[in-house]
Amino acid sequence: MSTVVHTHDLPADWRDLFALTKPRVMTLVVFTGLCGLLAAPGTMHPVLAFTAVLCIAVGAGGAGALNMWYEADLDAKMKRTAKRPLPGGRLKPETAFQFAVGLCLGSVVLMDLATNHLAAAILAFSIFFYVVIYTAWLKRRTPQNIVIGGAAGAFPPLIGWVAVTGRIELLPVLLFSLIFLWTPPHFWALSLFVKSDYANAGVPMLPVTHGVVNTRRQIALYTVPMVAVAVAPWPLGLTGAIYGVVASVLSAVFMALSLRVLANKATDPAAMGPEKALFKFSILYLFALFGALVVDRFA
Numbered sequence: 001m002s003t004v005v006h007t008h009d010l011p012a013d014w015r016d017l018f019a020l021t022k023p024r025v026m027t028l029v030v031f032t033g034l035c036g037l038l039a040a041p042g043t044m045h046p047v048l049a050f051t052a053v054l055c056i057a058v059g060a061g062g063a064g065a066l067n068m069w070y071e072a073d074l075d076a077k078m079k080r081t082a083k084r085p086l087p088g089g090r091l092k093p094e095t096a097f098q099f100a101v102g103l104c105l106g107s108v109v110l111m112d113l114a115t116n117h118l119a120a121a122i123l124a125f126s127i128f129f130y131v132v133i134y135t136a137w138l139k140r141r142t143p144q145n146i147v148i149g150g151a152a153g154a155f156p157p158l159i160g161w162v163a164v165t166g167r168i169e170l171l172p173v174l175l176f177s178l179i180f181l182w183t184p185p186h187f188w189a190l191s192l193f194v195k196s197d198y199a200n201a202g203v204p205m206l207p208v209t210h211g212v213v214n215t216r217r218q219i220a221l222y223t224v225p226m227v228a229v230a231v232a233p234w235p236l237g238l239t240g241a242i243y244g245v246v247a248s249v250l251s252a253v254f255m256a257l258s259l260r261v262l263a264n265k266a267t268d269p270a271a272m273g274p275e276k277a278l279f280k281f282s283i284l285y286l287f288a289l290f291g292a293l294v295v296d297r298f299a
């Protein structure tokens with residue numbers, strides 16, 4: 001019987017399993033969940049609060065891993081994703097599936113034990129939404145895939161809030177709506193400069209199905225209600241001026257960048273500076289608004 005362990009194999013395996021959880025994208029998902037939890041009225045034992053945030057991270061990671069398990073065939077066709085653990089042949093699909101299901105189930109059960117049924121149910125629903133509604137159902141069928149399916153990524157602040165209060169209230173619903181309306185400009189800006197990847201893989205993303213001009217119009221169109229929802233908590237008296245000022249200023253920048261995208265006539269990805277700027281700014285924007293929400297709450 002051989003007991004030789006190739007130690008250099010072990011870290012590679014763990015790195016691949018970790019990569020399966022989409023750690024870079026999920027940092028913002030987890031941050032918005034953490035901020036939803038911190039912004040909620042009431043107190044929670046720090047260990048339970050940490051556990052709740054951990055559950056959001058593990059649940060989101062498990063959902064990301066199930067997404068990669070399901071779409072290994074698509075990922076193999078796109079330059080951006082071809083080297084992922086499954087298309088790269090570094091991980092067996094069964095291993096990925098078991099790991100992913102373990103994370104998803106573990107996160108929901110632990111959330112239920114540590115917080116309340118409603119928070120656990122919303123976590124379960126968002127995993128279901130990302131994996132089944134977005135990945136398995138809509139992504140390959142309609143360019144509205146990310147509008148509807150994107151709702152999955154909007155749940156974390158609500159989950160964080162409900163973990164503390166046990167109730168759904170207006171502010172976390174506005175935070176949900178903010179991310180829901182933010183997702184189309186975030187993703188469509190990116191999809192404009194990686195359009196050929198999606199076209200090659202046969203994924204019906206908006207620039208592929210409805211063209212570059214239409215996609216730019218849609219980005220600007222979603223930015224208007226997004227900005228309104230972003231600022232709304234301040235005049236509604238749900239937050240103070242710190243959040244209000246940060247949200248107003250950064251929303252004005254977001255609007256300006258999306259108008260620059262609308263004005264851009266280029267179709268060559270090399271000339272898509274405004275799109276690249278909007279995509280990068282979209283990430284900073286959510287980090288900043290959610291950060292300001294927490295600072296405001298404790299100021």
Ligand code: HEM
Nearest residue numbers: 024025026028029032146149150153154179183187190283
């Ligand atoms: C269906 C909705 C969404 C789609 C299709 C989408 C798609 C993408 C894609 C393709 C990337 C580029 C690179 C990569 O794979 O790392 C990206 C980057 C990113 N997305 Fe999204 N996204 C969506 C929603 C969200 C949500 C809800 C969040 C968080 C609240 C988010 C946060 C991020 C972050 C932080 C990055 C940058 C990652 C890095 O630095 O590499 N995305 N997104």
Ligand SMILES: CC(C)=CCC/C(C)=C/CC/C(C)=C/COP(=O)(O)OP(=O)(O)O
Nearest residue numbers: 022025029059060063067126127130152153
């Ligand atoms: C709590 C919980 C379950 C949260 C879910 C978080 C969520 C839905 C995040 C969406 C962000 C994301 C990874 C989009 C990638 O789209 P894609 O899968 O089409 O990207 P790809 O082309 O990079 O695979």
